[in-house]
Amino acid sequence: MTPTSPLPPVPVTDVFGGPAPTLRHPGLAAWVEEMTALTQPDAVVWCEGSSAEYHRLCDQLVDQGTFIRLSRPNSFLARSTPDDVARVEGRTFVCPEREEDAGPSNNWREPAAMRAELDDRFRGAMTGRTLYVVPFAMGPIGSPLTQIGVEITDSPYVVVSMHLMARVGREALDSLGTDGEFVRAMHSVGRPLIAPDGSCRPDVPWPSHPDKYIVHFPQDREIWSFGSGYGGNALLGKKCFALRIASAMGRDEGWLAEHMLLLRMTTPDGHDLHLAGAFPSACGKTNLAMIRPTLPGWTIRTLGDDIVWMRPGGPGTDGRLRAINPEAGFFGVAPGTGPDSNPVAVEMIARDTIFTNVALTDDGDVWWEGLTDQPPAHLIDWRGQEWTPDCDRPAAHPNSRFTVSVQRCPTLDSAWDDPAGVPVDIVLFGGRRATTVPLVAEAPTWERAVFAGATMASERTAAAEGTLGQVRRDPFAMLPFSGYHLADHWTHWLALGARLGPRRPRVFQVNWFRRGAAGRFLWPGFGENSRVLAWIADRVLDRAEAVETPVGLVPAPGALDITGLDLPPGTLDRLLDVDLEAWQQEVAAVREFFAGLGDRVPPELTRELDALERRLAAR
Numbered sequence: 259m260t261p262t263s264p265l266p267p268v269p270v271t272d273v274f275g276g277p278a279p280t281l282r283h284p285g286l287a288a289w290v291e292e293m294t295a296l297t298q299p300d301a302v303v304w305c306e307g308s309s310a311e312y313h314r315l316c317d318q319l320v321d322q323g324t325f326i327r328l329s330r331p332n333s334f335l336a337r338s339t340p341d342d343v344a345r346v347e348g349r350t351f352v353c354p355e356r357e358e359d360a361g362p363s364n365n366w367r368e369p370a371a372m373r374a375e376l377d378d379r380f381r382g383a384m385t386g387r388t389l390y391v392v393p394f395a396m397g398p399i400g401s402p403l404t405q406i407g408v409e410i411t412d413s414p415y416v417v418v419s420m421h422l423m424a425r426v427g428r429e430a431l432d433s434l435g436t437d438g439e440f441v442r443a444m445h446s447v448g449r450p451l452i453a454p455d456g457s458c459r460p461d462v463p464w465p466s467h468p469d470k471y472i473v474h475f476p477q478d479r480e481i482w483s484f485g486s487g488y489g490g491n492a493l494l495g496k497k498c499f500a501l502r503i504a505s506a507m508g509r510d511e512g513w514l515a516e517h518m519l520l521l522r523m524t525t526p527d528g529h530d531l532h533l534a535g536a537f538p539s540a541c542g543k544t545n546l547a548m549i550r551p552t553l554p555g556w557t558i559r560t561l562g563d564d565i566v567w568m569r570p571g572g573p574g575t576d577g578r579l580r581a582i583n584p585e586a587g588f589f590g591v592a593p594g595t596g597p598d599s600n601p602v603a604v605e606m607i608a609r610d611t612i613f614t615n616v617a618l619t620d621d622g623d624v625w626w627e628g629l630t631d632q633p634p635a636h637l638i639d640w641r642g643q644e645w646t647p648d649c650d651r652p653a654a655h656p657n658s659r660f661t662v663s664v665q666r667c668p669t670l671d672s673a674w675d676d677p678a679g680v681p682v683d684i685v686l687f688g689g690r691r692a693t694t695v696p697l698v699a700e701a702p703t704w705e706r707a708v709f710a711g712a713t714m715a716s717e718r719t720a721a722a723e724g725t726l727g728q729v730r731r732d733p734f735a736m737l738p739f740s741g742y743h744l745a746d747h748w749t750h751w752l753a754l755g756a757r758l759g760p761r762r763p764r765v766f767q768v769n770w771f772r773r774g775a776a777g778r779f780l781w782p783g784f785g786e787n788s789r790v791l792a793w794i795a796d797r798v799l800d801r802a803e804a805v806e807t808p809v810g811l812v813p814a815p816g817a818l819d820i821t822g823l824d825l826p827p828g829t830l831d832r833l834l835d836v837d838l839e840a841w842q843q844e845v846a847a848v849r850e851f852f853a854g855l856g857d858r859v860p861p862e863l864t865r866e867l868d869a870l871e872r873r874l875a876a877r
């Protein structure tokens with residue numbers, strides 16, 4: 259090695275070149291210094307989360323070609339490179355000390371070996387760039403459920419996205435005090451502007467690196483993300499912290515971090531019920547969270563669309579599960595979002611929104627499949643290429659997204675920022691299944707509820723790399739997001755149910771995606787899902803009829819309100835049908851799945867599987 263002269267001091271400022279905030283937390287200061295020495299940026303900028311900071315960085319992103327300013331107010335389009343459009347599950351690692359604690363669903367490496375590899379990747383990774391320090395809170399400041407994180411990143415796109423998705427800045431920093439605990443979230447796009455031979459190279463609109471690493475050390479509450487600028491890989495408050503790290507914290511501390519939407523529904527006679535629903539990626543959480551009910555008299559208010567943290571209420575509460583949405587923004591799927599399917603979202607994203615990988619119209623606005631029935635005659639597609647309707651390719655990437663603050667949501671519930679959270683009355687498990695799973699079924703016991711969550715399966719979507727349409731087991735919609743062994747997660751749910759006793763939420767399985775012979779969806783979905791929610795609410799309020807099936811309680815004839823729906827005769831029967839042969843195959847698939855998880859599967863769930871098999875045989 260050639261001897262190196264000591265590095266010149268790196269300027270440390272705020273985003274305008276003014277003084278950085280005075281820091282009272284020596285542990286945080288030391289970590290930032292250590293990361294600066296490792297990655298060798300030209301400058302260090304501390305973020306305070308102000309709107310002036312947001313606008314400054316957006317202007318900078320426009321200047322450097324990452325953002326295109328749109329005609330809708332204060333909105334921007336970013337186009338990623340074609341190899342950086344979704345989460346990379348194959349390059350995502352969960353690295354506790356012992357491999358068996360990560361479980362077979364997670365990629366694992368021995369932590370010291372992984373740290374050495376990351377050290378190599380991050381050494382000098384930010385040369386020529388600015389290192390941003392982004393303190394953020396997940397959850398309302400001052401809530402017992404809230405956790406603090408600090409993301410270090412060399413991507414201003416990530417900084418502005420974090421502004422929208424989390425509570426960034428001063429308050430988060432202050433709530434750390436002098437020695438508060440925080441999650442260390444280290445991110446680099448992995449494209450230094452000074453090559454190893456010392457030569458400079460120009461920046462590109464979407465810097466990234468072909469070898470990506472999304473690494474979690476749950477025991478150290480630490481995340482290292484390298485090579486990607488895409489949402490789930492780079493906005494580290496979201497999947498990495500609020501699900502993978504937080505689920506491990508919850509296991510240790512008796513709470514839950516789940517891939518769920520959160521809403522409040524009010525019945526026509528004024529009952530308020532809170533619902534938390536787990537659906538895999540791109541299976542309808544955002545849509546359900548913002549549903550505009552077609553049934554008269556029902557109101558839905560939005561609390562969250564992707565992540566819920568919940569714990570049994572502490573002293574002075576009613577002992578039920580209390581839930582918060584730890585995020586402060588929505589990172590939603592664009593395709594399929596239109597005035598008919600999700601009018602609330604369409605209104606929400608009319609301004610102040612960052613779009614990624616959608617198409618650009620000739621008048622400087624955005625378009626994607628499903629926004630309008632007829633596509634515009636000419637577009638620039640998500641790759642920046644000319645597009646006309648006769649092109650044989652989508653104009654927007656199937657996983658193109660909008661990023662927007664919750665404040666823009668027209669149906670936002672007033673309690674979304676309540677430090678106490680909301681009580682959970684109902685838990686929903688949903689998936690995308692063309693066959694087998696009925697439109698709705700209630701789990702009659704807690705064991706059967708946990709069994710329903712543990713055996714969820716769904717067709718693969720564009721939200722992650724992989725083959726679309728293939729059915730895979732996705733327990734609790736957490737397969738790609740659990741920070742520990744999946745089967746331990748089920749044990750945790752069983753224990754929590756025992757602790758809650760009669761204050762447990764009621765649990766229902768739903769499937770909006772069952773298809774008929776012609777391959778078309780049998781159920782109209784979207785706003786019409788309010789009919790299913792109404793039956794669920796009335797079950798909880800003890801005023802809706804159900805009939806038993808081997809797979810749970812389904813609406814009795816006439817109990818699900820379908821008045822005014824244009825359903826061909828027999829459709830509801832097919833939607834609620836329990837196909838014995840399909841369920842026998844399901845039992846076999848679950849048995850194989852359980853076998854792959856070894857002896858960590860709780861015996862309660864193996865007993866439930868046997869019981870299901872017996873109920874099917876008895877039919």
Ligand SMILES: Nc1nc2c(ncn2[C@@H]2O[C@H](COP(=O)(O)OP(=O)(O)OP(=O)(O)O)[C@@H](O)[C@H]2O)c(=O)[nH]1
Nearest residue numbers: 539540541542543544545591593594721770783784
């Ligand atoms: N047929 C049908 N499609 C739906 C329904 N709800 C949502 N979708 C479609 O499913 C896709 C994903 O919906 P989202 O609500 O964005 O899914 P999500 O679970 O929030 O996705 P992530 O943000 O990846 O976690 C969109 O293309 C929707 O149009 C429904 O009730 N019926």
Ligand SMILES: O=C([O-])CC(=O)C(=O)O
Nearest residue numbers: 345489490497539564721
């Ligand atoms: O995390 C992401 O990239 C988007 C998302 O919500 C999911 O995939 O569930």
Ligand SMILES: [Mn+2]
Nearest residue numbers: 538539540564
């Ligand atoms: Mn999601």
